[in-house]
Amino acid sequence: MADTKSKPIQCKAAVCWEAGKPLSIETVEVAPPKNGEVRVKVLYTGVCHSDLSILNGSLKIGQMPIILGHEGAGIIESVGSGVTDCKKGDHVVMLWLPQCNQCKSCKSGKTNLCDEFLGGTHGLGTMLDGTTRFTCMGKQIHHFLDCSTFSQYIVVPEMSVCKIETSAPLDKVCLLGCGIATGYGSALNTAKVKPGSTCAIWGLGAIGMAVIMGCRKAGASRIIGIDINPDKFKQGKAFGMTEGVNPKDHDKPLHEVLTEMTGGGLDYTFECIGNVKCMIIRVKTMFLDLLKVIRMAKCY
Template sequence: MALTAGKVITCRAAVAWEEKKPLSIETVEVALPKAGEVRIKILSTGVCHTDAYTLDGLDPEGVFPCVLGHEGGGIVESVGEGVTTVKAGDHVIPLYIPQCGDCKFCQSPKTNLCGKIRATQGQGTMPDGTTRFTCKGRSLYHFMGCSTFSEYTVVAEISIAKINDTAPLDKVCLLGCGVPTGYGAALNTAKVEAGSNCAIWGLGAVGLAVAMGCRAAGAKRIIGIDLNPAKFEIAKKFGCTEFVNPKDHEKPIQQVMIELTDGGLDYTFECVGNVATMRAALESCHKGWGTSVIVGVAGSGQEISTRPFQLVTGRTWKGTAFGGWKSRDSVPKLVDEYLNKRIMLDEFVTHSMPFEKINDAFDLMHSGKRFVDKFVHEYSTQVLQMRHNECGSQTVLIYIWLMEVAFILSLIMPQELREQNLAAL
């Protein structure tokens, strides 16, 4: 890290030059961190549906050209003036929801939606209104305050969680978005109670994380709802007790669920991002006390609706972002929960494929044929030096999650060289 501190870094990044076009692996320049900022060497990063949503031109805040990615893990390379909470060498997870600790949102126990840098983050810039990426003489915008599809990135200090340095970054990077979102939807937003009946629409990674949260809360029945029966057996590992495929029933799914649960569910979770299933999830709740949580993100401009009588008769409709976790406080604790085997991460990974097929991963996401939506690349601690010296050969491992995909890039190198590289950090 001492070799790069105080210098502009040249590295690789997957650049989104324009919407609806494949990502392009480019050489980019990453500027020094300014006051209150941190430059990170990204070792692992995930790709979420939100990245594809923006790349497809559906995000009203999407700006191009940009460096996407918001689910990563890495090591602090250098810090800007005034940074006190992290230092070079610290292991960190970038956060798309910051936590400044001072704004009215951070001061309130009712929300995790810090407002400190929301305006500039939504514009694709750092807090001072400028960017830290350039490529071919052009500035590249940031994404969700993270931009983890780059070997190096710069983020605000308030958008970093310092974590246990024994945690494997290729696993805990998943705690940057999807897993905490689902897990926290059950524990923080719904506040699922022991003995309750729950149902989850959509058994992708977020839905499975919801099931994990419901089980941790002591739910009695955890019903998984999905059109793909292949997901059902897998979901048992995460806590689902039974399964319903809407295609197996002629009745509306809400009627099926009400009959199945003697009047309706205590808690329901919509993890698809479909406004029709959002309504079905609410209307499957028990009269008088049922709560439905919207977890999935619907398309831009779409609206939800239901009969007002559904709410008048005691049902509650909620939404959640990042599972309600206060990010900087909570992510280190979630990492420790993983290390203590209280939450699952490894169980999401099942297959491998070549790294160069990152754009194929986006195609598979859209086709639905392979349940793809996670991409992780892990760089050797000295990958740039190795590449520039043309020393060693590269291999890319891609792990397909249960319903999602993770890609991990590593280098084949002698064990003694690998140990030297680790020691250099």
């Protein structure tokens, strides 16, 4: 391929022209990276439910037309001026929630509240300078979470990529951009699962499997996977699940089943579906466990 540095690149991308309509494969032009930006050749991307929610119109983020996708991995094609930590040829994973490491929030450890990202153009569909790098048929195409991995080439801020070892399989590590980090981090960083604890995970998709890995890493003694598709239990056990429960196999309400299984309730529960009914069952299960603790306290 000819040297493309400082030149526009034409490539294929899946463009969402309007919510509620199918993605359209179009030829788009991707401008060169500006100051503090890098241009990445995207080799693999995952499809997150958030992408589907924007496509069907149930989630209102960004502006149309837009190139969706935020679970991507690829190789840096070129860098703009002022880029210090990345170079051409680096293998990277895209970050939809980056951190500048300079603002008050980042320095306090609350990197998910990065002032430069959330206080800037987040959700507006542009780069940090308020402009876009995509055009198609003479029209400006918006970015999605500074990623837009449904395009063969993308331009992102330097802070929106994470360098990885060249030996890491890009078709797998692309999921680190969202799904895996969400589930794994929920167990280790948010819930802070304790060794020997009992955990239950509703929904054994990518996020649920990542929660299982996190619970196993934390040393949980029982990791119960809950799904109406029993075919997922075999894979769940490979990730560290100790037992699986199919709600359809029981006549009793699920919270009662889990309470009996665990001798009173669960220590940690994770809802990885986005189903309100499942969330209510989680609360009931945790509430019964709280009652157990209260009763034990009254015995003293």
